[in-house]
Amino acid sequence: MTTFNKITREKIIEYLQQVEEPVLKEDIISLGLVREIEIDKKHVFLHMEDSSGDPKVREILKVNIQHVLELSGGVEEVTVHFSNVKTEEKNSTRQRPIPGIKHVIAVASGKGGVGKSTVAVNLALALQSLGARVGLMDGDIYGPNIPIMLGISSSKRPEGNAEGKILPLEAYHLKTISIGFFANPEQPVIWRGPLLHKTIEQFLHQVEWGELDYLIVDMPPGTGDVQLSLAQWVRLAGAVIVSTPQEVALSDVRKAVNMFRQLEVKILGVVENMTGPVFGKGGGEKMAEVLQVPFLGAIPLEAQIRECGDSGTPIVVAQPKSLLRGYFIQIAEAIRQTVR
Ligand SMILES: Nc1ncnc2c1ncn2[C@@H]1O[C@H](COP(=O)(O)OP(=O)(O)OP(=O)(O)O)[C@@H](O)[C@H]1O
Ligand SMILES: [Mg+2]
Structure with missing residues (x-):
């Protein structure tokens, strides 16, 4: 039996994280230089932003990209196309406002498991309790957590309206959409790039969100293609970066911050979680x-926060009088001050 080493988009992203931009000294994924990845069997096409306009830099990048991808074992040919995004993307017509939504805010991190989803859910509910109209989009297409965290039954499916738009589900008066509402939970979701890109577009533009002050987007871990996709489909009011307190977390936060800066997305600030x-x-x-970004606040490591998340009643609604809720309210207030 022959083993066919099939390359996936996720693997390509992983390999490309090893390629450093020679001038900026960061990997090309974190810098957001990779715009599109297409796979045709063993041939990979990459569309890259021309970071420096310098043909020597382009050549180094090309050689290094080919080198790492060929090491993967599943790729035989690599075509790299550079384009000057500074002129092309700035006039991009893909990025368009969502009628009725004032601000779209991404909750992101450089690393997994730091509490993005926990912060996204509780921040959305905290903003709501301050009187704002809020929606929550689960941008985690690979491992959606929002349905469980909001206690939405796995049998519930969103319906369409007469105009063919998707009606979001609601929990605690919060409108929400997640790939978890559509996919069979038993089945692993293997996404091809274009499908992922399309899903993000649909979640933003084909969902009947109604009038919202804030649409909070819970991002998947890392600095990959969902982030790129999101920033291409909609103008973001900014990104909230979640981190744990350790020294070692700095490089992950730096990566996330750099990536959003590259995409010209404002960093609203850092939340320290699990203090x-x-x-x-x-x-x-x-x-x-x-990193010269605002500090939005710290949230302690508390078993109750996890228990509330696991049981589908986020701490902000489960314990309306608790101190823990207060931390999220404070962060929500800081955000409301900057994004109005
Ligand atoms: N402040 C906290 N205190 C205690 N537990 C927490 C806290 N914040 C998050 N957790 C728990 O840590 C785990 C990871 O949190 P969460 O799922 O929000 O992280 P994430 O960054 O979204 O992860 P992923 O990268 O997998 O999407 C969860 O079990 C959550 O309940
Ligand atoms: Mg998450």
């Missing part, structure tokens, strides 16, 4: 200082 005796405290504030 306390286990992971320490204060790292997030230092990071914010180093």
Whole structure:
């Protein structure tokens, strides 16, 4: 039996994270230089932003990209196309406002498991309790967590309206959409790039969100193609970066911040999550200082926060009088101050 080493988009992204832009000294994925990836059997086409306009830099990038992808074992030919995004993308017509939605805010991080979804859900509910009209989009196409965190039954499916738009589901008066509402939970979701890009577009533009002050988007971990896609389909009011307090988290936060900067998305600030005796405290504030972005607040590591998330009643609604809710309210207030 022969083993066919099939290359996937996710694997390509992983490999490309090893390629450093020679001038900026960051990997090309974090920098958001890779605009599109197409796979045709063993032939990979990459559309890249021309970061420097320097043919020597382009040549180095091309050689290094070909080198890492050929090492993957599943790729035989690589075509790299460079385009000057500074002129092409700025006039992009793909990026269009969503009628009725004032601000779209991404909740992101450089790394998985730091509490993005927890922050996104509780922040959305906190903004709502301050009187704002809020929606929550689950941008995590590979591992959606929003349905469980909001306690939405796996048998519930969104319906379409007369205009063919998708009606979001609602929990705690929060309108929400997630790939988890459509996919069979038993089946692993293997996305081809164009499908992923299309799904993000549909979640933004084909969902009947109604009038919203804020649409919060829970992002998947890392600095990959969902981030690129989101920034291409809609003008973001900004990104909230979640981090844990440790020193080592700095490089992940830096990556996330750089990627959004590259996409010309404003960084609204850093939230330090899981503060306390286990992971320490204060790292997030230092990071914010180093990276020159606002510090939005810290949230302690507390079993109750996890329990509430697991049981589908986020802490902000489960414990309306608790101190823990107060942390999220504070962050929501800081955001409301900057994005109005
Ligand atoms: N402040 C906190 N205190 C205790 N547990 C927390 C806290 N924040 C998040 N958790 C728990 O940590 C786990 C990871 O959190 P969460 O799913 O929000 O992270 P994530 O960054 O969205 O992860 P992924 O990268 O997989 O999407 C969850 O079980 C969550 O309940
Ligand atoms: Mg998550």
